Amino acid sequence: MDTIFALASARGKAGVAVIRVSGPDAFSAGEVLAGALPPARTTGLRTLRNGNDPIDEALVLSFSEGASFTGEPVVEFHLHGSTAVVSSVLSTLSSVPGLRMAEPGEFTRRAMENERLDLAQVEGLADLIDSETEAQRKQALRVLSGALGDKTSQWRKDLVRATALLEATIDFADEEVPVDVSPEVLDLVDRTLAGVRTETAGARISERIRDGFEVAIVGAPNAGKSTLLNALAGRDAAITSEVAGTTRDVLEVRMDLAGLPVTILDTAGLRESEDVIERLGIERAKARAADADLRIFLLSGEVLPMDPMDGDIVVQGKSDLTGTGISGKTGEGLDFLVEQITSVLSERASHAGTAIRERHRVALSMAQVALENARIEVQSGSERSELAAEELWSAIRALDALMGRVDVEVVLDEIFASFCLGK
Ligand SMILES: Nc1nc2c(ncn2[C@@H]2O[C@H](COP(=O)(O)OP(=O)(O)OP(=O)(O)O)[C@@H](O)[C@H]2O)c(=O)[nH]1
Ligand SMILES: [K+]
Ligand SMILES: [Mg+2]
Numbered sequence: 001m002d003t004i005f006a007l008a009s010a011r012g013k014a015g016v017a018v019i020r021v022s023g024p025d026a027f028s029a030g031e032v033l034a035g036a037l038p039p040a041r042t043t044g045l046r047t048l049r050n051g052n053d054p055i056d057e058a059l060v061l062s063f064s065e066g067a068s069f070t071g072e073p074v075v076e077f078h079l080h081g082s083t084a085v086v087s088s089v090l091s092t093l094s095s096v097p098g099l100r101m102a103e104p105g106e107f108t109r110r111a112m113e114n115e116r117l118d119l120a121q122v123e124g125l126a127d128l129i130d131s132e133t134e135a136q137r138k139q140a141l142r143v144l145s146g147a148l149g150d151k152t153s154q155w156r157k158d159l160v161r162a163t164a165l166l167e168a169t170i171d172f173a174d175e176e177v178p179v180d181v182s183p184e185v186l187d188l189v190d191r192t193l194a195g196v197r198t199e200t201a202g203a204r205i206s207e208r209i210r211d212g213f214e215v216a217i218v219g220a221p222n223a224g225k226s227t228l229l230n231a232l233a234g235r236d237a238a239i240t241s242e243v244a245g246t247t248r249d250v251l252e253v254r255m256d257l258a259g260l261p262v263t264i265l266d267t268a269g270l271r272e273s274e275d276v277i278e279r280l281g282i283e284r285a286k287a288r289a290a291d292a293d294l295r296i297f298l299l300s301g302e303v304l305p306m307d308p309m310d311g312d313i314v315v316q317g318k319s320d321l322t323g324t325g326i327s328g329k330t331g332e333g334l335d336f337l338v339e340q341i342t343s344v345l346s347e348r349a350s351h352a353g354t355a356i357r358e359r360h361r362v363a364l365s366m367a368q369v370a371l372e373n374a375r376i377e378v379q380s381g382s383e384r385s386e387l388a389a390e391e392l393w394s395a396i397r398a399l400d401a402l403m404g405r406v407d408v409e410v411v412l413d414e415i416f417a418s419f420c421l422g423k
Pocket of ligand 2: 222244245247
């Protein structure tokens, strides 16, 4: 196994830059630059040298094998964050035999290979690094802490037990089956199914927290939609004018509303139009509004252009003229509008689970279908045990794919190890 190194902090000038070295030769490489290393998990101030040539005064930190992010021996140099210091340390490290620059993501890959992180935790870590809002940070941290892995391993344990029970009855098929295992199997399957269903439902919400909720402003031409968008965004994102039919394309503005990532969509005013381009804009407006998580119907005295869905907000515009509702021009009622949006979306966000990606949702849905099928087979009698076991196998494989464990031999070993019916 090579020993790898890389700049762990962002490139460019900074107060501090961190270079990380991981692998079997990390400690000896650290000694080449820093002399004697401080004891593991303590820091020491050292002069880093290239031969006799001092490079920088740095804090040096070491982690023993099994007690580091990667699971390997690790040395970290906390340097003055200068481009010249960083490149001098990197070039000194590359001259140490057995060391090479890390590939992108290689530290994390090693962490996974050494079972310091499961695949979902790796995804959680990537999300945490990408997180821009509070909701994203909290969600990513939940996943990084291993919440999905904990749930999955409990489900998996229950399914392995259920499979072992069924396998035992298959082998007894010709003789008298000693016990009816189906109540226990059903109980295990039902418990898992309930958990998987909850997570699958929450996954869509979690995806929203990752990628952002979409909120569409819809209404008649000249209702003041673009003016409202600009007021919410705090800048002139959209063209506004007294000409009805100004907005054609869908405009997107990313915002952070009380920690939730939200994309506000400004859309073309909805009306019957002879103008070909405007009609195209109206089609887009309708499609995007229908797909959005929430719609704000900005009224200007007319009937609703679309049916509102659950949670949608219907509000009168130009309150400075109409005496009621909100105004993008004066800002009246906007705080309350933002509160309304935030409260609807926060309520939805509260149903987020620990499965946060489409990949998770797909794997969980596969497990769910297999479990539903297994349930039917178990209820159809002991002669269907083999089919039921096969479905449980599919569910276990789906959970293994979810956690990045796909080795079927491992599953087999566990099933055989858990046999407990005197076989
Ligand atoms: N008095 C008043 N005028 C407003 C308000 N909001 C918008 N307007 C005016 O109404 C006209 C239309 O505003 P826009 O924001 O372009 O309306 P829109 O709904 O985006 O219009 P389309 O894109 O054409 O559908 C402009 O002249 C705005 O200045 C408001 O709250 N009060
Ligand atoms: K307009
Ligand atoms: Mg507009």
